[in-house]
Amino acid sequence: MAHVFENYRNDYHKSADMDQNLKFKMKYKKLKRLVKNTVLENAALCDQVAQMQENLVIVKAERLFLLRKLCQLQGETDIASIATKVQNNNLNTSLIDCDSGTTKRCTKKRNATDNTNSTGDSNAYKGKTKRCGKIPKRLVQLIPLDIHGRPLFPISLGDLTVYSLGEVVSDRPAYHTEELIYPVGYCSTRVYASLKNVQTTSLYTCKILDGGAKPRFEIVSDSDLNQPLVGSSPDECHSRLLAAISPLLCNVPPKGANFFGISHPTIQNLIQSSPGTRKLPLYKPQRFEVSKSLPGENDGSPIPEKETDPGINFHALHRTFALNSYRIKQEPIEHDLRVLHDLA
Known part of the structure; x- marks a missing residue:
């Protein structure tokens, strides 16, 4: 009888041990499943964080592009000024x-x-x-920009074409005035009357170079590349061009800033937005506004050069002297006859 009880006792303890081992085995499997799910969830969160960081970089680039475009449209002098205003x-x-x-x-x-x-x-x-x-605002035209908000060259504005804006010189006061900035490396072209034949057109290249204490302004004709017209100011350069075309054009007031294009609202807005403009002691920032009309429309066109200015526009030059020839037929004047004969 004692032997049977001993066997029953041993079987009971074995079954209790097996149940306890089975219980711990189930807990182990549950913990293993939880650890596996946690690892998978952590990997998914890491992937999501990496994706959010990539999206953040893209959003920052887009924000910088929008700030630069807003700077150009509203005529602000620097992107930092907009950022500080927003902050x-x-x-x-x-x-x-x-x-x-x-x-x-x-x-x-x-x-x-x-x-x-x-x-x-x-x-x-x-x-x-x-x-x-x-403060009066000046109208500017919309120009194509790249993905970074920089203008695409060349910039065509009627007879004026700009190929480079150059760099603003802030350590020499002669390279700017209260109304204009003379960036070194600026390059543009304009169509005007030829030096050899007034009735034909010629392409003139206008440059602003580093001349030391003062800037060097050059106008070079495509018909005479070896003889550039040099001056220490845009007006001096333009007056020499008018005198070289015809001595009778010396009476036309020079407008070198308009001929070079640095006073064009669109170009002046881009130059004003260049780095280093805020360090200029004499220059007074201008206010600009984007024109709502298309560049080809006449009403509200932001082109500053008047079509009746004979010193800048080729057709205006011939219209002016055509009007003089009409007046000559009514009241012949010796001086006007000489002008018409020289231009013809």
Whole structure:
């Protein structure tokens, strides 16, 4: 009897051990399954993070492109100025909201004191503030840009074609004025009357070179490449061109900046957006606005060169002297007859 009980006891303990081993085996399989799922989930998250980083790089590039395009369209001098405006917009608005009550009270007190002192001075002060707050905007044309927001050359603007904007020189004051910038390496071409025959056209290449303390302006005709017309200013260069075409054109006022194209709103906007412009001590930044009309439309066209300017436009030159010939038929004048004979 004792032997049977001993066998039953041993079988019971064996079955209990087997159940316990089976229980731990099930827990092991469950933990193994959890670890496997965790590893797979971690790998999927790593792939998602890598994809988000790639998308972030693409979005940053697109944001930079949009900032540069916005800089060109709105006529800002630098992309950093737009970025700082965007970053400080909320701070400025909060500061204005906080100080609005105090500023209103200060302005009321100031107006009260001004009115008690003299009404004429206050009116003059108000007129000055209104005039200083408005700066006229100039119209610019839309030009093709690359994926980085840089203009595609050559830039064709009627008779003017620009091949290079050059580099802004900020350490020499002679390379800019209050209205214009003379970038070194600037190159453009323009169609105008030929040096050899006034009735035919010629292609003139205009360049701005590094001349040391002062810039060097050159105009070279395709009919005479060995004799460039050199000057220390655009007007000097343009006046020499008019005198070389005909001595009778010396009476035409020179407009070298228009002939070179550096005063064209579209080109001036691009030059103003170049690096180093903010370091210029004399230059006053201009405000530009994109023209809503197409470049080929006449109404609202942003082309600054007037079609009636004989010093820039070839057809305007001949229209002017054709009008003089009509006047000569009515009232012959010896000077006008000589002009018509020389140009014919």
